[in-house]
Amino acid sequence: MIKPQLMTKTATRHKLRLFDTHCHFDFDEFAASFSEQMSVATQAHVEKIIIPSVGLSNWLRVKNLATQYPVTLRYALGFHPYFLEHFSDEQLQLLEDELSQRESACVAVGECGLDAMVAVDASLQERVFIAQLAMAQHAHLPLILHSRKTHNRLLQLIKQHRFTQGGVLHAFSGSEQQARQFIDLGFKIGVGGVITYPRANKTRQAISQLPIESLVLETDAPDMPLFGRQGEANHPKYLIHVLEELAVLRDTNKEKLASQLWANSIELFRIDE
Numbered sequence: 534m535i536k537p538q539l540m541t542k543t544a545t546r547h548k549l550r551l552f553d554t555h556c557h558f559d560f561d562e563f564a565a566s567f568s569e570q571m572s573v574a575t576q577a578h579v580e581k582i583i584i585p586s587v588g589l590s591n592w593l594r595v596k597n598l599a600t601q602y603p604v605t606l607r608y609a610l611g612f613h614p615y616f617l618e619h620f621s622d623e624q625l626q627l628l629e630d631e632l633s634q635r636e637s638a639c640v641a642v643g644e645c646g647l648d649a650m651v652a653v654d655a656s657l658q659e660r661v662f663i664a665q666l667a668m669a670q671h672a673h674l675p676l677i678l679h680s681r682k683t684h685n686r687l688l689q690l691i692k693q694h695r696f697t698q699g700g701v702l703h704a705f706s707g708s709e710q711q712a713r714q715f716i717d718l719g720f721k722i723g724v725g726g727v728i729t730y731p732r733a734n735k736t737r738q739a740i741s742q743l744p745i746e747s748l749v750l751e752t753d754a755p756d757m758p759l760f761g762r763q764g765e766a767n768h769p770k771y772l773i774h775v776l777e778e779l780a781v782l783r784d785t786n787k788e789k790l791a792s793q794l795w796a797n798s799i800e801l802f803r804i805d806e
């Protein structure tokens with residue numbers, strides 16, 4: 534006969550746990566009923582969430598949320614390339630100060646990177662990105678990378694500046710070869726709603742071929758709605774559907790997949806469980 538205690542242990546081991554490595558949970562869409570949104574996410578198996586910041590405007594907000602929900606929430610500090618309108622060089626010093634006094638809930642630098650599709654001066658984007666690369670290296674923190682049509686330039690900069698702390702290439706879309714170049718530099722690939730779109734053939738094909746150790750899940754909520762939910766705000770509660778699609782793509786069982794992806798995320802962000 535199995536002792537009740539052992540049965541509980543087995544049940545815990547097989548419980549599905551999901552890690553949303555990129556969710557803008559501090560955005561206004563979720564503010565009105567935040568505690569309810571949190572429990573909806575938790576009920577949908579999402580047990581950890583990283584909230585990346587976009588700049589000075591929301592550092593305090595993401596920090597406060599992580600303090601209020603210390604079990605589930607972690608955060609990252611940085612400058613998103615979309616939000617450089619009010620940027621000034623003194624802000625870099627503020628980031629450096631924040632990182633040097635950080636709490637353990639601050640697990641990365643980001644969201645940072647480059648975007649060739651926005652009307653923000655490219656040389657300013659690069660300057661701000663390079664500064665963050667150096668700070669993350671110095672603080673021994675991984676990066677949460679944003680890249681739109683800038684994969685090659687980011688690869689060059691990461692190599693040139695000898696960045697070795699790894700990170701995640703968030704909301705990946707691209708070819709297997711591009712993903713592998715980031716993996717070779719110690720990065721993981723953020724798998725989100727993109728793979729639920731039948732037309733995203735190249736990305737779906739790439740994700741199906743990459744080493745499983747190099748993948749992590751994310752929603753990018755409230756952005757990047759899943760296929761069939763276009764026009765709706767995305768939510769971490771839908772992360773399970775990304776997992777299910779990934780299990781189909783890789784022809785594997787979702788429980789096994791979930792536990793591997795959980796382990797990848799914990800390792801990448803050096804989280805003490």
Ligand SMILES: [Zn+2]
Pocket residue numbers: 555557585644753
């Ligand atoms: Zn984002």
